[in-house]
Amino acid sequence: MNQKIRARKVRLVGEGVEPQIIDTRDALAKAQEMEMDLVEISPNADPPVAKIMDYKKFVYEQKKREKAMKANASKVVIKEIRFGPNTDDHDYEFKRKHAEKFLKEGAKLKAYVFFKGRSIIYKDQGEILLLRLAQDLEELGKVEQMPKMEGKRMNMFIAPKKK
Known part of the structure; x- marks a missing residue:
């Protein structure tokens, strides 16, 4: 950026500037004249490509975009339901209703049977x-994962169907 660009000549691009190969000092002078920064975009090109832009504004907008993308990303919620190996019918129905509610809310379900002693x-x-x-x-x-033993637990994962 600006004085840290080491190349003698750069291919200059940017808003209000026609693409041209120009001496780095002249490109820097143009950028200062426009009260903007000269930023090296692709240093491996021959000659390197430099763009005239407001760097702080660019960084601000990039952070804003990343924050918006992060907000749109959905968080996966996993709800657990525990059974014993000899769970009675009434208890099973009670827990099944909870599992239905969790899946309707869009949460993943981890159902497991815990074996004691x-x-x-x-x-x-x-x-x-x-x-x-x-x-x-x-x-x-x-079903995402069929019942599988892990230590004293037998786990199974169920993901909600998309609407």
């Missing part, structure tokens, strides 16, 4: 319970 022998019941939940929530979400 000797209940680890009921792995098949836990898997059946999670697959039943996936089948009940079929119209609201799709």
Whole structure:
């Protein structure tokens, strides 16, 4: 930028300036005359390309654009529902209704069966319970990860379907 440009000649571009190959000192003088900065855009070109612009305004607008893009990005919310391997029908229905609500709100669902102590022998019941939940929530979400054992937990992820 400005005096830090080392090339002897630059290809000058910018608003109100016709593209031309010019001595760096002359390009810098033109930029100062317009009360703007001379910024080297592509230093690897032959000759390097320099643009006359208001650098601080450029940086400000770039930060503003990045902030707007960040605001538009959606945050992924993961809600968890915990079951035991021997969860009763009433408890299952209660938790299924919560899962439906979470998926309607657009959150991902992490359903898991937690095995305490000797209940680890009921792995098949836990898997059946999670697959039943996936089948009940079929119209609201799709299964991202099938039931999988991780330590004392059997996890399953369900993502909401797009509207």
